[in-house]
Amino acid sequence: MNTTDQEIVLSAQGLVKRFGGITATGNVSLSLCKGARHALIGPNGAGKTTLINLLTGVLQPTEGSIFLNGQDITRLPPHQRVHRGMVRTFQINQLFDTLTPLQTLALTLSQHYRHGMRWWKALGNNHRINERCEELLEQFHLAEVMNQQTRHLAYGKRRLLEIAIALACEPRVLLLDEPVAGVPAGEREELLATVTALPEEVSVLLIEHDMDLVFNFAKCMTVLVNGTVLTEGDPDAIAKNEQVKAVYLGTEAAHG
Amino acid sequence: MLTILFDGIAYGMLLFVLAVGLSVTMGLMNFINLAHGAFAMTGGYVTVLLMQRMDVPFLLCLPAAFISTAVLGVIFERTLYRHMYHRSHLDQVLFSIGLTFMSVASMTYAMSSSQQIIQLPEWLKGRTEIGEGTWVLGMGHYRIFLIVICALLAWGLQAILTHSRFGSRLRASVDDQRVAAGLGINVNGIFMITFAAGSGLAGLGGALGIEVLGLDPSFPLKYLIYFLIVVAVGGTSSITGPLFAALLLGIADVAGKYYIPQMGAFIVYTLMIVILLWRPHGLFERKGGK
Amino acid sequence: MESASLSLQAHSRWKHLETVFWLFALLSPWLLAKHALIINEIVIVALFALSLDLILGYTGIVSLGHAAFFGFGAYSAALFAIHVMPDPLLGLLFGAGISLLLGALCSVLILRGSDLTRLMVTLAVALILKELSNKLSWLTGGTDGLQGVMMGPVLGKFDFDIRGITAAWYSLAVTFLLFLLIRRLVHSPFGATLTAIRDNRLRAMAIGIPVSTRIAVIYSISAAIAGAAGALLAQTSSFASPDVFAFDRSADILLILVIGGTGWLYGGIIGAIVFKLLQDVISSITPEYWTFWIGAFLIALVIVGRERFLYPWKWFAKR
Numbered sequence A: 001m002n003t004t005d006q007e008i009v010l011s012a013q014g015l016v017k018r019f020g021g022i023t024a025t026g027n028v029s030l031s032l033c034k035g036a037r038h039a040l041i042g043p044n045g046a047g048k049t050t051l052i053n054l055l056t057g058v059l060q061p062t063e064g065s066i067f068l069n070g071q072d073i074t075r076l077p078p079h080q081r082v083h084r085g086m087v088r089t090f091q092i093n094q095l096f097d098t099l100t101p102l103q104t105l106a107l108t109l110s111q112h113y114r115h116g117m118r119w120w121k122a123l124g125n126n127h128r129i130n131e132r133c134e135e136l137l138e139q140f141h142l143a144e145v146m147n148q149q150t151r152h153l154a155y156g157k158r159r160l161l162e163i164a165i166a167l168a169c170e171p172r173v174l175l176l177d178e179p180v181a182g183v184p185a186g187e188r189e190e191l192l193a194t195v196t197a198l199p200e201e202v203s204v205l206l207i208e209h210d211m212d213l214v215f216n217f218a219k220c221m222t223v224l225v226n227g228t229v230l231t232e233g234d235p236d237a238i239a240k241n242e243q244v245k246a247v248y249l250g251t252e253a254a255h256g
Numbered sequence B: 001m002l003t004i005l006f007d008g009i010a011y012g013m014l015l016f017v018l019a020v021g022l023s024v025t026m027g028l029m030n031f032i033n034l035a036h037g038a039f040a041m042t043g044g045y046v047t048v049l050l051m052q053r054m055d056v057p058f059l060l061c062l063p064a065a066f067i068s069t070a071v072l073g074v075i076f077e078r079t080l081y082r083h084m085y086h087r088s089h090l091d092q093v094l095f096s097i098g099l100t101f102m103s104v105a106s107m108t109y110a111m112s113s114s115q116q117i118i119q120l121p122e123w124l125k126g127r128t129e130i131g132e133g134t135w136v137l138g139m140g141h142y143r144i145f146l147i148v149i150c151a152l153l154a155w156g157l158q159a160i161l162t163h164s165r166f167g168s169r170l171r172a173s174v175d176d177q178r179v180a181a182g183l184g185i186n187v188n189g190i191f192m193i194t195f196a197a198g199s200g201l202a203g204l205g206g207a208l209g210i211e212v213l214g215l216d217p218s219f220p221l222k223y224l225i226y227f228l229i230v231v232a233v234g235g236t237s238s239i240t241g242p243l244f245a246a247l248l249l250g251i252a253d254v255a256g257k258y259y260i261p262q263m264g265a266f267i268v269y270t271l272m273i274v275i276l277l278w279r280p281h282g283l284f285e286r287k288g289g290k
Numbered sequence C: 001m002e003s004a005s006l007s008l009q010a011h012s013r014w015k016h017l018e019t020v021f022w023l024f025a026l027l028s029p030w031l032l033a034k035h036a037l038i039i040n041e042i043v044i045v046a047l048f049a050l051s052l053d054l055i056l057g058y059t060g061i062v063s064l065g066h067a068a069f070f071g072f073g074a075y076s077a078a079l080f081a082i083h084v085m086p087d088p089l090l091g092l093l094f095g096a097g098i099s100l101l102l103g104a105l106c107s108v109l110i111l112r113g114s115d116l117t118r119l120m121v122t123l124a125v126a127l128i129l130k131e132l133s134n135k136l137s138w139l140t141g142g143t144d145g146l147q148g149v150m151m152g153p154v155l156g157k158f159d160f161d162i163r164g165i166t167a168a169w170y171s172l173a174v175t176f177l178l179f180l181l182i183r184r185l186v187h188s189p190f191g192a193t194l195t196a197i198r199d200n201r202l203r204a205m206a207i208g209i210p211v212s213t214r215i216a217v218i219y220s221i222s223a224a225i226a227g228a229a230g231a232l233l234a235q236t237s238s239f240a241s242p243d244v245f246a247f248d249r250s251a252d253i254l255l256i257l258v259i260g261g262t263g264w265l266y267g268g269i270i271g272a273i274v275f276k277l278l279q280d281v282i283s284s285i286t287p288e289y290w291t292f293w294i295g296a297f298l299i300a301l302v303i304v305g306r307e308r309f310l311y312p313w314k315w316f317a318k319r
Helices: A048-056 A078-083 A101-112 A127-139 A155-168 A185-196 A211-217 A235-240 A242-255 B002-029 B036-054 B058-079 B089-111 B141-163 B165-175 B177-182 B187-213 B224-234 B240-259 B266-278 C004-009 C016-031 C033-058 C067-083 C088-110 C115-135 C165-186 C189-199 C201-206 C211-237 C247-260 C266-285 C287-304 C306-310 C312-316
Strands: A008-019 A022-033 A037-041 A063-068 A086-088 A173-177 A203-207 A220-225 A228-233 B127-130 B137-140
Touching: A008 A048, A008 A203, A022 A048, A022 A203, A022 A228, A037 A048, A037 A211, A048 A086, A048 A173, A048 A203, A078 A086, A078 C201, A101 A127, A101 A155, A101 C004, A101 C189, A127 A155, A127 C004, A155 A173, A155 A185, A185 A211, A211 A235, A220 A235, A220 A242, A228 A235, A228 A242, A235 A242, B002 B036, B002 B137, B002 B141, B002 B165, B002 B187, B002 B224, B002 B240, B036 B058, B036 B089, B036 B187, B036 B224, B058 B187, B089 C247, B089 C287, B127 B141, B137 B141, B141 B165, B141 B187, B165 B177, B165 B187, B177 B187, B224 B240, B224 B266, B224 C115, B240 B266, B266 C088, B266 C115, C016 C033, C016 C165, C033 C165, C033 C189, C033 C211, C033 C247, C033 C266, C067 C088, C067 C115, C067 C211, C067 C247, C088 C115, C088 C211, C115 C247, C165 C189, C165 C211, C189 C201, C189 C211, C201 C211, C247 C266, C247 C287, C266 C287
Parallel strands: A037 A203, A037 A220, A086 A173, A173 A203
Antiparallel strands: A008 A022, A008 A063, A220 A228, B127 B137
């Protein structure tokens, strides 16, 4: 186990992103080992979501490169990064509003199994996909609403679907952008349980504001402030770090 | 050759005045208004009516065309357009096509489908030639007049946008509506004034264009593509973008029709497609924008 | 819990109403022999609208120049009949195939830029083709178009008759077959990925859908079907003129699709029936001002809201 732990699956080197004159990400380097439970924290506007967008290819970095399993993916379009096992969730739900949860998952799975170009058979004709759909719906408590249009679902359900879609892609590297934000307490536990129950070999990068959750979950943490890495280390070291305290206390005081 | 360049510039300037309102409304409200040409046509017909029926001098007709279409613009903005700002682009397209169709049919009904002609004042007829041989520059007086008027307008618009209070509010609203509203700017009012001014300019352009572009009820459809080219190529973030795009379009069109007449408007369309392939957001879009 | 398989396939199962509709449609040239000409027109327009529904309704791409492919198919089929051979089916295949290629070429243009650029580019392609059909008179007959195109019998047996009954049968049969194909397509995993792209392009990418490729594929297919509709028109009317590329035609087809509702296949068909019948009635009363009423109708439609217009009972629904 120890040797595989050291295998780096995702690494970003010297990422810079500028919008016009504003630098949103300034020289960020980050690496994720196989099976990592890595948290990315930082105050609002620190550039956490921008970093995720860079990693997944929604944005192109101004400078720097990104490697997935040792291959340079800096210039790959987003969908090819997904094919290589890197999947994300969104901070703000990004769902298919006119489809039902069932249709959404079935479509995601059929795309995942490379059936996306099949046009002669109906969606739902594949036994394996249907079974997996039922499993996922059950697991995420979506079974009773599986035939309602997504846009009519309650927020909590939508949030669960958001995560379910990502897991349907069977990620090897999973980027979670504030997964439990706005989730009602009851469903929150379920969600956390699912995330903790992820297979050990899946590497997870978690963005979250809830410090209890972060400290329970993460084995390693990166603190991002103003688009640059402030510090990196295990949770104990971060908890003791004076600079981090200052940043968080400072912002909390400001929100105050 | 210089003559062609000159005619092209005059033509381009005219297109600029016609299309600049569309560019600003599109940038400001993200609204695709395919009925813009209908306002231009209205301005043209106002001029024709005033001159033919009431013998109003041409120079007085121009402000009349501006004001009447601006008023029309306000009425339409208040009653119809403002319901469309937050609709999907498909709805906006359908709506403005509908408006265009209605205007075309109504004009045909009211004014017949024939071409309208106006009598220009004497001092705008004729032309002056400078130089000799291949470098001769023949300038129609009316085209000199066009260039002067349109250049003044462009300069004036630029000055208003960059130096006045209204201009800075307008630019703030274009950049980010919500923030602008948060700063206490009356975005609704700005929309209305801009829409009115844009329609008014189109009407003025329509009046100025009778001599150059012709005027009949199919005007809004015939020149729709030209307006759209100016906006798409020029971008919606400045005055200079559409200005350069309009000049480029004017010169390319005049030169193309002169040198390779059998190709017709083919050159312009192809040029536009090539430009949009190369720069999908127009030639002058700010880098790092949305 | 209902099984996933059943719920998923509920949409793709044939409903009785559909069967009845198609039975009636396929028998209509026989039942309404007097109106065969207008039936033929309606069917062609319906097929054209169906092709637009694939990109607008299912994939969410606005196009103002779909007549480009319609016209291209019409000219290709007419030229094929004149210069190669008069067999209608081969001509139809040729027209659709050529339009498919054009669609593939044009799809490069619509992948980038905003809705505005897409509108422009689609509009410009149709205008360029119209210009070309006007200017290349040695090939296209210029403004007069290609007239009196002679067609051979369908399948070598059925000659086109003056009452247009064979024509109506032929168009109906072709449209029905294409409809079956399209119906399969939209209910397949491929079709589902198109809807995903329409609903949320960002998420579509994030689950690994190659968005650009999918759009290019469906755009080409849609172009081929529009081309087939154009080919049917040229073949059954023995005529192709630059008018097939006109802006009005692109706008009309958009309207037709919107009347019947986008994204459910029958929208285009219902729209075509309503539009053509209305056109017949209104044109006989005020032929010149038909466009005025179209315009008024469009505005009313948008102001009221497309959904509520189609389903008036939604006026009273809460949402």
